[in-house]
Amino acid sequence: xxxxxLTNNSKVQQIQDHTTDNSDQTLSTNQGLxxxxxxxxxxxxxxxxxxxxxxxxREKITHFDHExxxxxxxxxxxxGAHGVFKLTQSLEKYTKAxxxxxxxxxxxxxxxxxxxxxxxxxTDLARDVRGFAVKFYTDEGNYDLVGNNMPVFFIQDAMKFxxxxxxxxxxxxxxxxxxxxxxxxxxxxISLMPESMHMIMWLMSDRAIPxxxxxxxxxxxxxxxxxxxxxxxxFVKFHFKPKLGVNSVAWDEATKISGKDPxxxxxxxxxxxxxxxxxxxxxxxxxxxxxxxxxxDFDLLDPTKxxxxxxxxxxxxxxxxxNRNPDNFFAETxxxxxxxxxxxxxxxxxxxxxxxGRLFSYTDTQLSRLxxxxxxxxxxxxxxxxxxxxQRDGHMRQQIVKGKVSYEPNSIGGGCPFQAMxxxxxxxxxxxxxxxxxxxxxxxxxxxxYSQAKLFYNSQSEPEKTHLQKALIxxxxxxxxxxxxxxxVGQLSFINKDLASVVAKKVGVxxxxxxxxNGSIPADADPKSLQSKETEPSIAESKALSMKNTAKxxxxxxxxGFIMEDGVNATDVRMLKSKLEKKGAEVQIIAGSLAPVxxxxxxxxxPKHSLTSTASVCFDALYLCSGKGSVDILMxxxxxxxxxxxxxxxxxxCKSIYFGKETEAIYKASHVATKTHNDPAIVNxxxxxxxxxxxxxxxxxxxxxxxxxxxNPA
Ligand code: HDE
Numbered sequence: 001x002x003x004x005x006l007t008n009n010s011k012v013q014q015i016q017d018h019t020t021d022n023s024d025q026t027l028s029t030n031q032g033l034x035x036x037x038x039x040x041x042x043x044x045x046x047x048x049x050x051x052x053x054x055x056x057x058r059e060k061i062t063h064f065d066h067e068x069x070x071x072x073x074x075x076x077x078x079x080g081a082h083g084v085f086k087l088t089q090s091l092e093k094y095t096k097a098x099x100x101x102x103x104x105x106x107x108x109x110x111x112x113x114x115x116x117x118x119x120x121x122x123t124d125l126a127r128d129v130r131g132f133a134v135k136f137y138t139d140e141g142n143y144d145l146v147g148n149n150m151p152v153f154f155i156q157d158a159m160k161f162x163x164x165x166x167x168x169x170x171x172x173x174x175x176x177x178x179x180x181x182x183x184x185x186x187x188x189x190i191s192l193m194p195e196s197m198h199m200i201m202w203l204m205s206d207r208a209i210p211x212x213x214x215x216x217x218x219x220x221x222x223x224x225x226x227x228x229x230x231x232x233x234x235f236v237k238f239h240f241k242p243k244l245g246v247n248s249v250a251w252d253e254a255t256k257i258s259g260k261d262p263x264x265x266x267x268x269x270x271x272x273x274x275x276x277x278x279x280x281x282x283x284x285x286x287x288x289x290x291x292x293x294x295x296x297d298f299d300l301l302d303p304t305k306x307x308x309x310x311x312x313x314x315x316x317x318x319x320x321x322x323n324r325n326p327d328n329f330f331a332e333t334x335x336x337x338x339x340x341x342x343x344x345x346x347x348x349x350x351x352x353x354x355x356x357g358r359l360f361s362y363t364d365t366q367l368s369r370l371x372x373x374x375x376x377x378x379x380x381x382x383x384x385x386x387x388x389x390x391q392r393d394g395h396m397r398q399q400i401v402k403g404k405v406s407y408e409p410n411s412i413g414g415g416c417p418f419q420a421m422x423x424x425x426x427x428x429x430x431x432x433x434x435x436x437x438x439x440x441x442x443x444x445x446x447x448x449x450y451s452q453a454k455l456f457y458n459s460q461s462e463p464e465k466t467h468l469q470k471a472l473i474x475x476x477x478x479x480x481x482x483x484x485x486x487x488x489v490g491q492l493s494f495i496n497k498d499l500a501s502v503v504a505k506k507v508g509v510x511x512x513x514x515x516x517x518n519g520s521i522p523a524d525a526d527p528k529s530l531q532s533k534e535t536e537p538s539i540a541e542s543k544a545l546s547m548k549n550t551a552k553x554x555x556x557x558x559x560x561g562f563i564m565e566d567g568v569n570a571t572d573v574r575m576l577k578s579k580l581e582k583k584g585a586e587v588q589i590i591a592g593s594l595a596p597v598x599x600x601x602x603x604x605x606x607p608k609h610s611l612t613s614t615a616s617v618c619f620d621a622l623y624l625c626s627g628k629g630s631v632d633i634l635m636x637x638x639x640x641x642x643x644x645x646x647x648x649x650x651x652x653x654c655k656s657i658y659f660g661k662e663t664e665a666i667y668k669a670s671h672v673a674t675k676t677h678n679d680p681a682i683v684n685x686x687x688x689x690x691x692x693x694x695x696x697x698x699x700x701x702x703x704x705x706x707x708x709x710x711x712n713p714a
């Protein structure tokens with residue numbers, strides 16, 4: 001694939017000013033002293049003890065000893081990329097934020113995707129929420145949109161966050177399990193928190209096992225506020241919609257990928273960008289005038305609720321494109337420091353009690369992770385706007401401020417740096433009348449915990465509903481305490497009776513009717529009585545909530561495995577490869593070994609994988625290449641188990657499989673031969689327009705609706 005032109009911008013320049021290229025350079029100490037022996041420590045005699053005076057050894061080892069910094073408490077596992085945000089439609093009517101009013105201007109960004117629960121070295125394919133954090137380096141300062149790939153959250157108040165995280169993290173006595181919610185403490189907590197039920201529907205859906213970071217939606221989750229030049233206020237919800245559609249893998253696939261390639265998402269993002277297939281999202285907003293705040297049957301301040309797109313459509317106003325991989329994972333992806341409180345004029349917080357709590361947490365966590373209040377000076381965190389203030393000193397200070405003055409007001413420094421006038425774009429908090437009694441309480445408008453959980457479940461396609469049921473069954477089957485399973489099933493019964501009974505049957509409990517007081521939990525409450533109001537959603541279904549209804553018209557960056565051996569039909573390979581590549585897909589060759597494959601006309605193909613070094617779970621679709629000689633080798637005693645397993649597993653996971661000419665032996669030995677009536681994703685070279693049918697099937701991602709038929713023991 002041809003590399004597209006990288007966008008150059010001021011942030012790229014700023015970061016590049018800090019990069020070092022070691023090529024053609026001599027090794028040196030941190031003090032710039034050239035080193036002429038990097039093999040041996042200084043000793044008293046060749047076989048004698050090492051000497052304390054070996055400052056070169058000591059410097060090297062001391063630096064090594066301090067290489068690690070604490071990983072993020074949550075979202076520890078992640079990967080990121082640089083890119084650009086381009087506004088296509090001005091929001092001047094609603095906000096004075098310049099980056100949302102200057103159409104066509106390139107705003108540099110860095111995006112970090114992450115899982116939440118696992119540690120830095122955990123697998124990418126855990127069932128989990130994904131972080132979707134975007135730093136916009138605007139001319140008015142950094143704006144951070146620190147969101148997720150799901151539009152709601154587990155809890156309504158920051159007070160519960162440490163409890164939630166402790167419950168999902170590995171259990172404290174034995175540190176088991178890593179990166180998994182399928183254990184007692186998570187479901188114990190959840191079963192006692194009816195407010196989490198909407199989020200649980202999202203978490204048990206396939207959104208929690210994405211095919212790629214590039215195929216996930218992003219959401220700001222909370223309601224924020226837009227303020228325009230006249231001081232008018234609109235509530236705003238932020239959305240990123242992937243141009244490649246929202247797609248996921250099967251759970252069986254996710255568990256296998258975790259073994260075959262735990263870096264699957266990280267690699268996928270990296271390779272797509274290296275290949276010039278730059279991931280893109282449409283950026284959209286839902287806008288609600290301040291005076292309409294109370295028009296809905298949910299509270300806009302409640303982060304367990306979304307605003308259905310049927311009620312407030314998403315207006316697409318820009319594009320986010322990721323076009324450059326970091327040069328150094330630690331310096332950029334690990335040290336980037338997000339904070340929902342990094343704002344620009346024209347955007348403000350709402351009183352969402354979860355958001356309000358976050359405003360404390362992020363700087364606090366950077367202080368312990370990055371170790372200094374000067375973390376804003378690290379290149380990846382640095383604003384492209386100039387920074388002038390009277391803050392001084394601290395660990396690792398980089399800025400060298402000239403002069404005597406570090407206070408304001410001052411006359412010695414001519415009063416500088418001086419306060420910005422409003423007309424110069426200074427930040428002013430939106431002035432809002434706030435009065436009330438000091439209370440430690442939750443608003444009554446937050447007590448409906450089931451209506452949007454129902455809305456989500458009802459909006460899913462049949463295969464999505466089945467996957468959600470199976471996810472709950474898997475997770476609860478790992479819960480060792482029957483009372484927890486029973487309590488959770490009781491919660492499900494308020495969402496959907498069939499869902500509750502299907503799950504109950506499989507996890508060995510009865511559907512027990514729980515009592516229903518409101519959602520807040522009194523200290524002496526009976527756990528079985530912790531229910532909120534059972535309410536109905538105001539609309540029956542929302543199309544935007546099903547992945548089925550997202551873009552399915554592109555095969556760009558899809559990875560297609562071509563399985564071949566010596567004697568393969570070179571013409572067929574070349575023709576299909578070129579058609580797929582023209583549409584932006586990537587072809588990777590798989591053979592019995594990594595030895596070069598010689599085709600029927602003498603062409604040599606170099607395999608990227610062998611049947612044993614990879615697996616079908618790492619590909620979007622398979623082509624069993626034409627050619628009797630090739631098929632004979634793929635079906636010999638050594639290769640046959642691998643070849644057939646490849647096909648059967650891809651079949652089970654509802655992928656498209658294309659059987660080339662003379663591949664009957666593979667077809668017949670596989671499970672595919674047993675049932676393929678009306679299966680649009682099984683393509684045979686004898687069918688008319690076979691190549692086009694294959695391309696269409698790949699764009700459709702999977703034939704999930706045939707999952708029952710395609711099930712086999714692979
Ligand atoms: Fe975070 N969260 N969070 N969070 N969060 C962190 O900050 C926290 C919440 C989110 O790629 C931490 O720098 C509290 C909601 C993302 O670096 C920490 C509360 C949402 C990332 C923290 C929340 C998020 C974080 C850990 C409840 C979705 C990764 C390391 C009051 C809208 C950003 C760090 C990255 C990271 C605290 C709730 C998203 C500990 C206290 C809701 C995407 O500060």
